[in-house]
Amino acid sequence: MDKTVQVRDLVIGEGRPKICIPVMGSTTETLKEAAGHAMKKHPDLIEWRADYFADIENEEVRRQAFDELREILGEVPLLFTIRTRREGGEADLSADQYLKVVSDAIRDEKADLVDVEISHGDDIAFMLISLAHEFGIKTIASSHDFSQTPKKEQIIMTLCKMQELEADIPKMAVMPQRERDVLVLLDATLSMKELHAQTPVITMAMGRNGVVSRLSGEVFGSAVTFGTAGAQSAPGQIDAEELRKILELLAVV
Numbered sequence: 131m132d133k134t135v136q137v138r139d140l141v142i143g144e145g146r147p148k149i150c151i152p153v154m155g156s157t158t159e160t161l162k163e164a165a166g167h168a169m170k171k172h173p174d175l176i177e178w179r180a181d182y183f184a185d186i187e188n189e190e191v192r193r194q195a196f197d198e199l200r201e202i203l204g205e206v207p208l209l210f211t212i213r214t215r216r217e218g219g220e221a222d223l224s225a226d227q228y229l230k231v232v233s234d235a236i237r238d239e240k241a242d243l244v245d246v247e248i249s250h251g252d253d254i255a256f257m258l259i260s261l262a263h264e265f266g267i268k269t270i271a272s273s274h275d276f277s278q279t280p281k282k283e284q285i286i287m288t289l290c291k292m293q294e295l296e297a298d299i300p301k302m303a304v305m306p307q308r309e310r311d312v313l314v315l316l317d318a319t320l321s322m323k324e325l326h327a328q329t330p331v332i333t334m335a336m337g338r339n340g341v342v343s344r345l346s347g348e349v350f351g352s353a354v355t356f357g358t359a360g361a362q363s364a365p366g367q368i369d370a371e372e373l374r375k376i377l378e379l380l381a382v383v
């Protein structure tokens with residue numbers, strides 16, 4: 131079974147974890163500035179954290195921002211993400227508003243990948259995943275637990291459910307409350323790799339204790355890791371260049 135996902139020239143799910151740099155900006159200008167800094171660190175992917183963008187519902191401004199980002203990114207794949215408050219983001223949206231804003235962005239046909247939060251319900255997640263596929267856009271289903279780390283079985287169930295919803299890549303971020311919680315996340319990730327995954331999977335334990343989970347994806351089976359070029363978009367992310375050095379070091383032998 132081919133457990134890789136290709137976006138442009140990037141093959142996710144083989145070799146070293148791919149480095150994704152999130153860019154945040156409330157205006158097109160600040161977004162472009164953030165993307166410029168990010169590109170200097172040679173990311174494999176860029177994530178536009180569009181929940182920070184003030185004019186996201188304005189079609190003209192949004193499309194213009196997409197186009198300007200594309201000029202800066204060249205062939206680097208672009209992941210479009212609206213992260214809602216309850217998942218640790220800036221967007222205060224009802225499920226219907228979330229559906230609308232993400233659908234609109236998909237219909238712009240300018241992103242290579244779109245993040246779909248599954249907490250808005252299976253119907254909404256499936257609708258967005260199907261719509262993205264209609265437009266040839268790959269999907270990352272996502273779930274964030276900012277307060278704790280669910281049990282191993284629960285993490286596996288959530289990731290498997292994302293596969294059932296036909297996401298191209300399931301992703302889960304958890305918050306460890308103790309060191310052992312990081313082992314739970316890594317154990318669940320390895321079980322996905324060995325037993326359940328039909329696709330690449332992304333996992334991370336956030337915060338200080340979880341940093342190791344952002345470095346060890348090649349061993350345990352997380353296909354993408356998020357690194358910074360300035361501001362963090364979640365706790366525990368480290369500088370993208372440092373991250374690349376560590377990933378290379380861990381792959382030496």
Ligand SMILES: O=C1C[C@@](O)(C(=O)O)C[C@@H](O)[C@@H]1O
Pocket residue numbers: 152177179211213245272274301303334336356363364365367
């Ligand atoms: O889902 C994720 C993962 C993340 O939360 C992290 O912990 O690195 C960072 C977010 O920007 C991204 O959308």
